Amino acid sequence: MADDNQSGGQTASKGKAKKDRGLTFRARTTARLGAVQVLYQLMMNPDRQVEAAVRDFLEQPPPVDPDAEQDATLVPPATELLSKIVRGVHAGSEDLDSMIDGQVTGPWNAERIEPLLRCLLRxxxxxxxxxxxxxxxxLIKEYMTVTDGFFSEKEPKLVNAVMDRLAKQLRG
Structure with a gap:
């Protein structure tokens, strides 16, 4: 049986299936949020080693905002998912940027996308x-949720539009 916090997988017990699905979903959401935070740290500190950034984040995650309107309890991230996202994005950032930039339209352009938003899109x-x-x-819903945690204006709409176009291009 896989540990939800490590793999993001589900347990074999049918009695716990509904509860575990929720826990797994939250662990994946937290992993995606954490991956974006680590990617942003790496973007701001390009000399930082990827493995060290992931390890440090997992050992000492940032504090939850006690003034947040929503429940401030975060489920521990699905660590394997977080690590895969960070390593994959870091290794393929140029190709990902080309894909993203090809989907940005309207008042947005590649130069206008700020670093945190770039990390989300990557x-x-x-x-x-x-x-x-x-x-x-x-995935689109998950990244909209993560985006809403950082932005409240036009950025969530941009993430939705770009990811929707990419999904159609990549997955048909």
Whole structure:
């Protein structure tokens, strides 16, 4: 039986299936949020080693905002998923940027995308490309949730539009 926090997988027990699905979903959401945070740290500190950044994040995650309107309890991240996203995005950032930049339209352009938003889009594009076990709609919703944690204006709409276009291009 896999540990949900390590693999993001589900347990074999049918009695716990519904509860475990929720826990697994939250662990994956937290992993995606954490991956974006680690990617941002790496973008701001390009000399930092990927493995060290992931390890440090997992050992000492950032504190949850006690003033947040929502429940401030975070489920520990699915560590394997977090690590895969960070390593994959870091290794393929140029290709991911080309894919993303080809989908940005309207008042947005590649130069206008700020670093944190770029990290969100890279992580989402990476998962659409490499994690076919997750439905496109689930990934888009997940990254919308993560984006909403950082932005409240036009950025969530941009993430939705870009990921939707990428999903259609990559997955048909």
């Amino acid at each position: 992580a989402g594009a990476y998962e659409l490309l490499n994690h076919s076990q997750f439905d496109s709609s689930l």
